[in-house]
Structure formats: C-alpha cells, structure tokens
C-alpha cells in the first residue's frame with residue numbers, strides 16, 4: 001500500500017505547525033526564565049544600592065552630629081553593667097549611646113562587612129526613651145544588634161535569598177518585641193550565610209563577612225554577622241539563632257559569649273527558618289554578647305511575662321537567679337575528643353585550662369565520653385538534611401549559589417544519586433561519618449521519619465542515663481575542633497560540627513565562652529605529628545587550615561540538662577572570671 005504524496009505533504013505541514021508551537025512554547029519559557037533571572041539580578045543590585053545608601057546616610061548623620069572615634073570609645077569601652085547603670089541613672093542618654101555604637105558598628109562593618117543594614121528607626125526609639133517619664137526598662141537605651149532572620153517591621157528578611165525581596169515584613173519577631181518592651185534599641189541587622197544552613201557567613205545579596213581577628217578567615221555562622229560585629233566591638237549585645245552551632249560557632253571563632261538555650265525556652269516566632277516543618281531537631285534563639293554578664297542580662301530580661309504572653313508556648317520559667325548565683329560545688333564531666341575529629345591543640349588546651357579553673361573553685365571534674373557520637377551525628381544530619389535541601393533549592397531558583405553553599409548544594413541537588421553514592425563510598429575510605437552523610441538517602445516515607453524520631457528519642461534516653469550514672473551536673477567540651485577557618489573552607493572540615501550539633505540533637509542548653517587565644521606553642525604542637533597525628537583526612541585538612549592562626553580566639557562549651565540554662569551560665573561566668 002502506498003500513501004498519496006499530498007498525504008505526506010499534509011502530514012508534514014501539520015508537523016511543521018506543531019514544531020512551530022513547541023518552538024514558540026520553549027521560546028516563551030526561555031524568555032520567562034531569562035526575564036526572571038534578569039529581574040532577580042536587578043533586584044539584588046537594587047538591594048545592594050539601598051544598603052549602601054543607608055550606611056552612607058548614617059555615616060553622614062554621625063559626622064553632622066560630630067561623633068568621632070574618641071567620643072564613641074568613651075561609651076563603647078564601658079562594660080554592660082556600667083552602661084546599664086549609667087543609662088538607668090541618667091548619666092548617659094540613649095541617643096548618645098546609640099550614636100557611639102552606630103559609629104563603632106560602621107567601623108567594624110568597613111573591616112568585616114558584618115552589617116546587612118542599620119535600622120533607621122533606632123534614632124526615634126532612642127529619643128523616645130530619652131523623653132520618657134516613669135520607670136525605665138532593664139535594657140533602657142542599650143543598643144541591640146539583630147540577626148537578619150528576625151522580622152523587623154518594614155524590613156526584608158531573606159536568609160540571603162532574593163526570593164524574599166518581594167515583600168517587607170509587617171511585624172516584629174517576638175524577641176524583638178520583648179527587647180523593645182524592655183527599653184532595648186535594635187540598631188543594626190547582621191549578616192547570615194545563604195539559607196543559614198552552613199557555618200559560614202556569605203550570600204549573594206550582602207556579600208561575605210570576615211573575621212574581626214583575621215580578614216582572611218570566616219567569623220563562622222550562621223549568626224556570623226553578630227559574631228564579627230560583637231567580636232570587633234561594634235555591639236555589646238545581640239540576638240542569634242542555632243540549629244547546629246550557629247550561635248556557638250561564631251562565638252568561638254570571634255571570641256565572644258553565646259548561649260543556645262533549650263528549644264522554645266525563648267521564642268522564635270517571627271524568625272525565618274527554611275526547615276520550620278522539620279520536627280525532630282528544632283532551632284533555638286539566643287543571646288550573644290561581649291561578656292557573660294551581657295548574656296545573663298538578656299536572659300533575665302527575655303524570660304519575663306512579656307515573652308510568656310506574646311508566645312504562650314514558651315514555658316513560663318523565669319530566670320532562676322538562685323541557681324545562677326549558687327556556690328554549691330558541682331560534678332562536671334569534661335572531654336577533649338568526641339571520636340569524630342580530634343580538635344587542634346589550642347582547643348584541647350582551652351578545655352584543660354577551664355577544667356583547672358573550675359577545679360580550683362572546688363568543683364569535681366571527671367572525664368566524660370559522650371556515648372556513640374557517630375550514630376548521634378549521623379541521625380542529626382539525616383534529620384536536618386532529610387529533604388536534601390529541596391526547600392532551599394526551590395527558593396533559590398534563579399539565584400546565584402553562594403560559594404559557601406555550592407558544594408553542599410551540588411552534592412545534594414545536582415549530583416545524580418549514583419554518583420553521590422560513589423562519591424560517598426570514596427569519602428568513606430577517608431572519613432566514615434562524612435562518607436555516610438554524603439550517601440544518606442532522602443527521607444521519602446513517613447514511617448522512616450517516625451522511625452528516625454524513635455531512634456533519636458532512644459539516643460536521648462541512653463545519653464541521659466549515662467549522664468545520671470555518672471551523677472553529672474554539667475559538662476564542658478571544646479568550643480569546636482578548630483579556631484576560625486579561612487573563608488569558604490568549612491564544608492571541607494564539616495565534621496567539626498559534631499562538637500556543637502550533638503547538643504542540638506539532644507536539645508541540651510549549651511553556651512560558648514572565651515578561654516584563650518592560639519599561641520606559638522599551640523602551632524608548634526599542631527605541626528608535631530606525635531601530638532597531632534592527623535590520621536583522618538579531615539584532620540589533615542584542619543591542620544592545613546589552622547596554620548598561621550596565632551592570636552585567634554578559642555572558647556570552650558558548657559552544657560547542662562534541658563532548661564538548666566542558669567547552670568550553663570554559672571559555669572561560663574566562673575570560667576570567664578578565672579581563665580586568661
């Protein structure tokens with residue numbers, strides 16, 4: 001049978017028509033995509049310009065008001081206790097304190113790029129406080145820096161993603177409201193890493209933040225802007241957030257004090273979290289400051305009726321001064337190596353110095369081994385990476401992926417599963433945990449999710465039993481396995497996170513407090529293979545990244561059982577007073 005020629009001709013013309021339509025469709029889609037990308041780029045540039053202008057305006061204002069280095073220093077050199085008392089007794093005005101910190105913050109920002117933008121309403125708030133009659137709030141006139149993820153009415157909350165540049169938020173986060181109700185003056189918003197799920201501090205909107213002690217290094221993250229600003233002296237008290245170490249890592253890397261409370265001891269309502277539907281390991285909001293007194297003041301002020309009313313899901317537990325001020329000797333566990341990655345000598349020395357100081361104060365120090373950290377941390381990553389970064393990837397469509405997030409993004413989003421498994425196997429030959437984390441499968445089924453919950457609950461019970469068997473009141477550990485890392489390198493030594501993430505998995509409160517600085521001798525020991533054999537791949541990388549680190553801050557971590565923040569803070573205060 002043969003087809004007449006016209007049938008071919010008709011068929012061909014129908015096909016041609018279809019191809020034209022398909023071509024048109026593809027063209028429209030492509031054009032839409034190009035337009036979307038162009039639009040996002042334009043929006044990012046616009047945002048960058050707005051931020052630049054806002055800093056320039058403030059600088060001009062400070063100049064007009066005659067604020068200079070010397071005038072600023074008189075105020076920024078005061079401790080939080082001195083500052084609070086001078087503001088309370090009227091010796092200092094809120095507007096003068098604000099100006100002094102604005103000046104210093106801009107100076108630190110010039111060096112580290114730690115600020116997203118100044119909060120322009122701060123001046124009005126400070127003047128209102130100065131004109132106020134009647135009783136003063138406990139934070140009266142104290143300038144407070146705020147991590148970018150907390151809503152402040154009239155501002156963008158982005159976690160470094162242009163997706164969120166479409167709409168300014170229309171209300172303050174609960175913690176911001178409590179700070180303001182207590183007379184605090186939120187005055188700058190601080191930088192974060194893209195998605196906030198890394199411990200760097202870089203994103204395409206606001207750029208990379210550097211460490212105030214070494215500009216080639218990262219301040220850590222995700223509350224890295226807070227770390228750099230407070231560490232550089234540009235803020236005395238700030239608010240951060242932590243689901244894996246985001247308060248404690250920048251505190252450690254920038255030599256400041258930070259507290260990750262038990263989840264929900266403070267409210268996170270009104271703060272951006274990409275993984276808010278993730279139910280097993282939740283983030284905590286917490287204070288960061290240049291002293292333990294600052295963190296204690298913040299906890300005392302925040303744990304009050306205003307907070308309990310604004311967020312009734314916060315347990316109404318006020319700050320327990322009796323526990324904080326207790327002199328009763330405690331039984332404290334300590335460890336320097338969790339078996340995942342051996343900390344560099346400076347971080348080990350810091351734990352020993354804190355231990356000695358606590359011993360001198362009459363506490364009993366006992367060696368402690370956190371049980372099965374490997375399984376715990378594997379469950380932690382399985383939980384926080386359960387959707388393999390799908391949520392972030394959806395929001396990031398069209399955005400440039402920041403260098404700090406690239407490796408993680410591509411490992412989980414673009415690498416075909418088969419290659420990821422292969423890559424994971426290869427990594428396992430170098431580092432078992434890292435290899436396992438890379439090979440972990442996405443959680444598809446609800447029953448797997450529930451099983452994971454049960455495994456975590458069982459681990460918590462086992463851990464608490466071990467803690468009870470040892471009759472412990474608290475534990476101290478390295479602040480992290482290394483001091484500040486060169487910018488963009490953290491993913492290459494990501495297992496250092498085991499020192500902080502364990503306490504998120506367990507939901508124990510944990511704080512980070514400065515103890516020391518890296519010395520020449522620490523560096524000598526780092527390069528002595530007898531002291532630091534660096535047998536694992538990540539340890540070798542750590543050794544490489546920790547060269548030339550003399551002078552970098554080193555903290556230790558203090559941990560207690562859930563809702564015992566006051567025990568953590570007591571230890572932190574004792575360590576702060578009795579080391580260095």
Ligand SMILES: CCCCCC/C=C\CCCCCCCC(=O)NCCO
Nearest residue numbers: 197242243244245246283494495497498
């Ligand atoms: C412990 C082994 C780590 C292996 C490498 C896995 C890499 C990343 C895992 C997730 C990283 C989570 C970082 C969380 C930072 C943070 O606390 N963000 C606060 C968000 O509110």
